[in-house]
Amino acid sequence: MQAIVIGSGVAGIATAIRLSLKGYKVTVYEANSYPGGKLTVFEKNGYRFDAGPSLFTLPTLVEDVFRDAGENPEDHFQYIKKDTACHYFWKDGTELFALAEPAKFAESVEEVLGESKYKVMEHLDDVRLLYNKTKGLFLERSLHKVDTYLSSEVLSALGVVHKLHLTETMHEVAAKRFNSDKLIQLFDRFATYNGSSPYKAPGVLAMIPHLEHNIGTFLPKGGMHDITESLVSLAKRRGVAFSFGQKVEEIQVENKVATGVRLENGEVHTADLVVSNMDIVPTYRRLLPNEPAPEKTLMQERSSSALIFYWGVKREFDKLNLHNILFSSDYKKEFDEIFNRQVPPSDPTIYINITSKDVPNDAPDGCENWFVMVNVPSDQGQNWEDLIPKVRESVVKRVNAQFNVDMDALIEVEELLTPQLIESKTSSSGGALYGASSNDRFSAFLRHPNFSRKLKNLYFVGGSVHPGGGIPLCLLSAKIVGELVPEAT
Ligand SMILES: Cc1cc2nc3c(=O)[nH]c(=O)nc-3n(C[C@H](O)[C@H](O)[C@H](O)COP(=O)(O)OP(=O)(O)OC[C@H]3O[C@@H](n4cnc5c(N)ncnc54)[C@H](O)[C@@H]3O)c2cc1C
The missing domain is CATH 3.50.50.60 (FAD/NAD(P)-binding domain)
Structure with a gap:
């Protein structure tokens, strides 16, 4: 057949x-x-760039495809587990290098942000439970077949119904638990992992950090x-x-x-x-x-899209790791601009991914391959030609201020991905990243x-x-x- x-x-x-x-x-x-x-991937003047996804979680799901096909995944697909989840930077100079190991992460949060490490551990335990009790219902089976609702997965989810945060948003879940605005912002950020706003996304999605902070982040040996x-x-x-x-x-x-x-x-x-x-x-x-x-x-409503600046940078930055975030000062305003006003944020949170930190051949010696991403609305006919240079300018300004450099003098290769290009290359409606x-x-x-x-x-x-x-x-x-x-x- x-x-x-x-x-x-x-x-x-x-x-x-x-x-x-x-x-x-x-x-x-x-x-x-x-x-x-x-x-997908592209190369330019000795720099290799993963064009799209940069964060790899749950590698076992890739391995399952090999295992189910009767092959040994290790023979065909290798990856590393990262010791560091992400390096976070705020404008006031605060820097949090989030280690993958939950207890070490909690300790650094206490040291840098002043939030009790016990509270952080309690949160990570709660999101683990939330994920484990709901994945069978929401992720692993068809939600649209009667059998699913007759299965043990429903009982499992019902058993923790009081912990599903049914009436709260993701932001409310974090804000209820933590005092540190910076830590709340850090946990709010996980709403962007499915292209949403933490101020609107349901509290049950507070489970997302379980993947990164309890299970870990990974990188295929040759890149995504x-x-x-x-x-x-x-x-x-x-x-x-x-x-x-x-x-x-x-x-x-x-x-x-x-x-x-x-x-x-x-x-x-x-x-x-x-x-x-x-x-x-x-x-x-x-x-x-x-x-x-x-x-x-x-x-x-479509999920957020992104503007990506692929930069070949002729210098190395010791403070940066594979995943790095430069947070904006007003997260609420940022998501209001993306989802309500449907314009790129005026003060964007900037994500910088550098695979050459772990895959040295991805950039020439002494250089780095930067994938610089800003969340923006999906394409609704905005005037991108006008908007993109403004976003680029604010990104360069912020990076310059954060690391005391002149980025324009360091960029020797540059490419761009926009919502319109994402749509034309993949047929994704409005260039949304996540449907x-x-x-x-x-x-x-x-x-x-x-x-x-x-x-x-x-x-x-x-x-x-x-x-x-x-x-x-x-x-x-x-x-x-x-x-x-x-x-x-
Ligand atoms: C910039 C960016 C960053 C992202 N970051 C992450 C991340 O860090 N981690 C993560 O897990 N996910 C991330 N994502 C999301 C992730 O990339 C997607 O969810 C996933 O790759 C989508 O896969 P898909 O199978 O839906 O197909 P797509 O990748 O959308 O591909 C669809 C394919 O179908 C083809 N096609 C469409 N219409 C037709 C047609 N009529 N005839 C023939 N072929 C057709 C297209 O050409 C395309 O090749 C990111 C996405 C982007 C764009």
Whole structure:
């Protein structure tokens, strides 16, 4: 039996592997000339840059794909565990080098920010419990199948219902526990891991720091793009065919059954099942124009997007690590600008990722490859040409002040990624990084299911559908679809 996957984002590749394990002959049609979607890479003048994701958590989900395919992950995919989670910088000169080990992190918080280490440990224990009790319901199974609600996972979540923070926002959870504004800001930041505002995202998402502070952060040995490369190689070993530079124009439907795809060049390819790894909004608007669309789901607010400045920097910075954050002075205003006013923040929090700290070949000797990211709204037709230079100017000014340097004199290579480019390169609606935002208590339930309720043999994976955006959740969407589809006969 034949299966077609539309798109080779991380979820599309993992789904192709999982369908091959179910006995399907799989073809992946990818619009770009390369695999990976957002999880891609480029090089310029001796600098290598991971173009999209930079934070790698839950590596076991990548390893699971190898294990489930009967291979030893270590033979094909290696990574390191970081001792340091993130280096944080505030404008008043406060610096917190957050170690990965929870007790050491708590001690440094007490020393630098004056918040009790016991309170920090108590918080990390609570978010561990929150994650462990809810992941089975919200992340690992289809939220849209009756079986899920009859499973032990529901009982597990109900057992801690008083700890799910059902009536609070993420910010309220942190603000209730801690006195230090800086520590509250640090925990609030995790709302951006799914492109949301801590002042709107539901309190249950306070679980996100569990991944970074209790389990840890990791880096593939050759950088993030190793994830794409190793999974594509596995897919090829399993006989998956990749057809690059082939844009799907339509999902073919007959009598409420998906029967294949029509490509931009007019070719029609039939299949017993079709999986779309394209963002759910254009999947309905462009590939299924004649089918009724789930408007409420498609109209959900998009997650934040980003402006990324890729800088080849001809100097090394001792204070910086793989992940670094330069916090803004007014976090509430920053999120108000992103989500309510839909403009880039006037005083942005700046994330700097430098893989050459751990992968020396990523930059020439004595130099560093900076991935400098600012959260901005998704593209709603803003005048980016006017806005981008202003953001760049405020980023350079802040970095200069923080580290007493002249960045413009140190940058010898520069590239840019914008919301519009993210959309044109990956079809992500508005260039959103994570599909819909989680700025609503019910957002988890509004995400599109991993299958079509109306069309037989049609499935959906990737950051815009259940369980959500980010590499780990995309891999889980592939796993859920792998479980939902029948064995090929
Ligand atoms: C700048 C940036 C930073 C991020 N940081 C992180 C991070 O640190 N950690 C993290 O976990 N996540 C991060 N994310 C989010 C993460 O990258 C995404 O959630 C994930 O990679 C999305 O994967 P996906 O499977 O949904 O597919 P995508 O990567 O969105 O790829 C979809 C693919 O489908 C193809 N396609 C679309 N339409 C068609 C069509 N009609 N025909 C054929 N092919 C088509 C596209 O060309 C593309 O290759 C970041 C994202 C960005 C952009």
